[in-house]
Amino acid sequence: MKPIIFCDFDGTITETDNIVSLMTHFVPEQSEKIAKAMMAQTISFKEGITAMFDLLSTNQKDDIIQYLKETTVIREGFSEFVRYAQEHDIPFYIVSGGVDFFIQPLLERFGPFSGIYCNSADFSGEQITVVYPHSCDEHCAKFPTQSCGCCKPTVMREMAQHDQFKIVIGDSISDFEAAKQADLVLAREQLIDRCKDLHIPYKPFNTFYDCLETVKELIEA
Ligand code: MG
Ligand code: ZN
Numbered sequence: 001m002k003p004i005i006f007c008d009f010d011g012t013i014t015e016t017d018n019i020v021s022l023m024t025h026f027v028p029e030q031s032e033k034i035a036k037a038m039m040a041q042t043i044s045f046k047e048g049i050t051a052m053f054d055l056l057s058t059n060q061k062d063d064i065i066q067y068l069k070e071t072t073v074i075r076e077g078f079s080e081f082v083r084y085a086q087e088h089d090i091p092f093y094i095v096s097g098g099v100d101f102f103i104q105p106l107l108e109r110f111g112p113f114s115g116i117y118c119n120s121a122d123f124s125g126e127q128i129t130v131v132y133p134h135s136c137d138e139h140c141a142k143f144p145t146q147s148c149g150c151c152k153p154t155v156m157r158e159m160a161q162h163d164q165f166k167i168v169i170g171d172s173i174s175d176f177e178a179a180k181q182a183d184l185v186l187a188r189e190q191l192i193d194r195c196k197d198l199h200i201p202y203k204p205f206n207t208f209y210d211c212l213e214t215v216k217e218l219i220e221a
Contacts, residue, residue: 001218004160005085006152006178008170009096009103009118012188015073018102019052022064027055045097045174046132046149053099053121053128061101061123068102074110077208082110084212088219093117093159095152097174099130117155141177152178165218169211184218186211 010017023031031052038048056064085092096103096118103118122129136143136151148154152168156178160166168175168182171189179185179195185202187195195202205211 001221002161002164003167003215003218004091004093004164005167005169005215006093006095006156006159006182007168008152008172008175009094009107010098011171012169012175013075013078013094014106015075018068018072018098018106019049021071022068022102023052023055025067026060026064027052030055044146046147049097049099049119049149050130053130056128058123058126058128061128065102065105069105072106074106075208077210077212079110081208081212081215082113084215086112090215091159091164093155095150095155095178097148097150115159117150119150148174148177153181156181167215169205184214186214 007013010019034048034051037043038045082092091114093114094103094107094116099119099121101121103116107116117134120131120133122131132149134150134155136148137154137157139157140148140151140153142148152175156166165183166181167184167186168178169186170179170191171187173190173194175191176194179187179191179200185191185195185200186205187202188205192202192204203214
């Protein structure tokens with residue numbers, strides 16, 4: 001058994017979604033309109049994220065990081081789970097639709113990870129510009145008409161070897177395309193319902209202590 005872990009960030013490692021949290025704090029009214037359009041799928045996830053960060057001045061960078069550092073709650077057991085993976089040489093990738101400038105400071109004290117795949121931010125202009133270095137390959141269900149932004153299944157195809165047992169950890173619809181490629185899904189919230197509907201093997205979790213138990217069982221089996 002050679003496990004490899006692909007773990008979502010917002011709503012999985014953190015208890016709430018950081019983009020929602022920062023937008024609600026800094027630009028509540030304007031961002032809500034965009035969020036509604038994303039929910040109604042009249043705009044893509046990528047278009048929505050681009051439009052939301054365009055509401056923020058590049059001068060607000062430090063305030064945003066500070067705000068999230070003060071308010072974000074890391075899910076219980078995360079540091080123990082990461083340590084277990086490190087001690088057992090289990091590759092551990094963070095794959096997130098969030099943005100590097102807030103993910104990295106929030107994860108700093110837990111690493112090192114095998115890799116952090118997410119969107120980037122460009123602060124050279126007046127407004128924050130989101131850059132998407134990990135777009136969908138031609139095998140993604142969203143390719144080419146829609147776009148994931150940071151494409152989780154594409155990252156998995158790049159990083160996982162055939163003999164590895166792929167574990168996807170996530171909470172939402174944005175993890176679903178990755179979950180379809182997993183050997184095991186550790187799921188919360190909407191991702192549970194999606195896995196049920198499509199008969200994808202999953203285990204529900206509340207804290208990372210639950211994830212730790214599952215991975216231990218797999219390794220020791
Ligand atoms: Mg999430
Ligand atoms: Zn994609």
